[in-house]
Amino acid sequence: MKKNNIGLNTVCTHIGEVKDEQFKGAVSPLYMSSSYAFDDVEVKRYPRYFNTPNQEALSKKVAALEHTEAAIIFGSGMAAVSTSLLAFLHKGDHIVLQNALYGGTMNLVLEEFHKYGIEYTFTKSLDVKDFKKAIKKNTKVIYIETPSNPLLKITDIRKVAKLAKKNNIVTMIDNTFASPVNQLPGTMGIDIMIHSATKYFGGHSDILAGAVAASAEHINQIFQLGKNLGGSLSDFTVWMLERSMKTLGIRVKEQNKNALKLANYLEKHESVAKVYYPGLKSHADYELAKSQMSGFGGMLSFELKPEYNVSKFFKSLKMIKPSMSLAGVESTMLSPTKTSHALLTPEEREKQGIADGLIRFSVGIEDKKDIISDINQAIKKSKKK
CATH class of the missing domain: 3.40.640.10 (Type I PLP-dependent aspartate aminotransferase-like (Major domain))
Incomplete structure (x- = not known):
């Protein structure tokens, strides 16, 4: 072949x-x-x-x-x-x-x-x-x-x-x-x-x-x-x-679709301060990403507005797993400052623009409506009183 x-x-x-x-x-x-x-x-x-x-x-x-x-x-x-x-x-x-x-x-x-x-x-x-x-x-x-x-x-x-x-x-x-x-x-x-x-x-x-x-x-x-x-x-x-x-192509393409939909949804969400995803037209490198990628991937990051408690948000998730690593068929979220970039000093993280409240989101293959439902209920529960 x-x-x-x-x-x-x-x-x-x-x-x-x-x-x-x-x-x-x-x-x-x-x-x-x-x-x-x-x-x-x-x-x-x-x-x-x-x-x-x-x-x-x-x-x-x-x-x-x-x-x-x-x-x-x-x-x-x-x-x-x-x-x-x-x-x-x-x-x-x-x-x-x-x-x-x-x-x-x-x-x-x-x-x-x-x-x-x-x-x-x-x-x-x-x-x-x-x-x-x-x-x-x-x-x-x-x-x-x-x-x-x-x-x-x-x-x-x-x-x-x-x-x-x-x-x-x-x-x-x-x-x-x-x-x-x-x-x-x-x-x-x-x-x-x-x-x-x-x-x-x-x-x-x-x-x-x-x-x-x-x-x-x-x-x-x-x-x-x-x-x-x-x-x-x-x-x-x-x-x-x-x-x-054997299922790499099928999985990733489905994650691409979900991530783009979720990024667009979160960008318009009243509780979200910032979304990082190269498939968004608002992303500084959107045109460059489009020129060298055939799909924008299943990864995105976002920050909740200050009136929300990020730690409580993680604990309130029901379907999405607050979990290390990424790219599984199941949706997961984590705090880079506590996991993937925990070995760096606060100063080194600051130089990269990684805020303590940043949430990294590995989008899975679940139905979009179920992912959105879980995010919304967790955001609602995490609002500071």
Whole structure:
């Protein structure tokens, strides 16, 4: 089956299957072995080398979705981020990172990079001019995340890629929030696409995983470090992830539709002070998002007006789960200051514009009217007396 000539849902369903040659089953068999033969075999398989039958097959699905030559699966999103970064950065090197990033990624840079002698600069804004100003003679990597977590800011992918190529710099993007359903950075010039596969790839809030897609050459460089760091994923979880990704296109498109409807509803709500969603025409980066995304995603954030108690709002929710992580089929909400960005100082959060009252909303696939009903009753109960 030629990957370039088939549709998204067909890729999700069929690419990266493990063929059941013995029993002709309809789904991929699961190979749980941690020990394989080394003589008279084409491939010497070892779980830590990311090449067991299930690991190898799932990598093909991720690569097909991101339109790249190769991919590699990790034990978590941060394993994917850290291994990718350290594979291309060494003592004396410099990296430029956008100023709006997932808290775990930012904490990795702030807490660990000085130990390796790696220099770093966070941009002042997401304007490509600030990326250009931050580049040094020893800059090896530019790292972006768009839409950003949790304020859904948009970075111009094409401009950053063009700038990097002009300066012979490797580009990496955290494509988790968009997913390949909504955004294909590799087709816009980005070298390496990184995912917390826990999120939209998994989609059911029951696995922890990471993924990286890139050229075969770049994936090999990441693999060389990855095999030493040991961030591989168990084959049972690989099998669950491959099963979950069969419905990726269907799930994400439904979440796109719900999120756009909810964003429009909340923007007009008398109790809501601000809504952050790139699909809103009021969003500062709406036109840019429209030019590089095929869908606006299932994530949004909003702030209630001061007369409402955010903590009481969370406790008053009935169907929507006040829960960490995101992108499951069920709607969830959280406070970034208490979860995803809790590792940052209040000053660092303030620089990113993350207020204590910000609510990050991962929109699920439930009926829109039921989601709205739950939000409204929680808002009503959370009004300060």
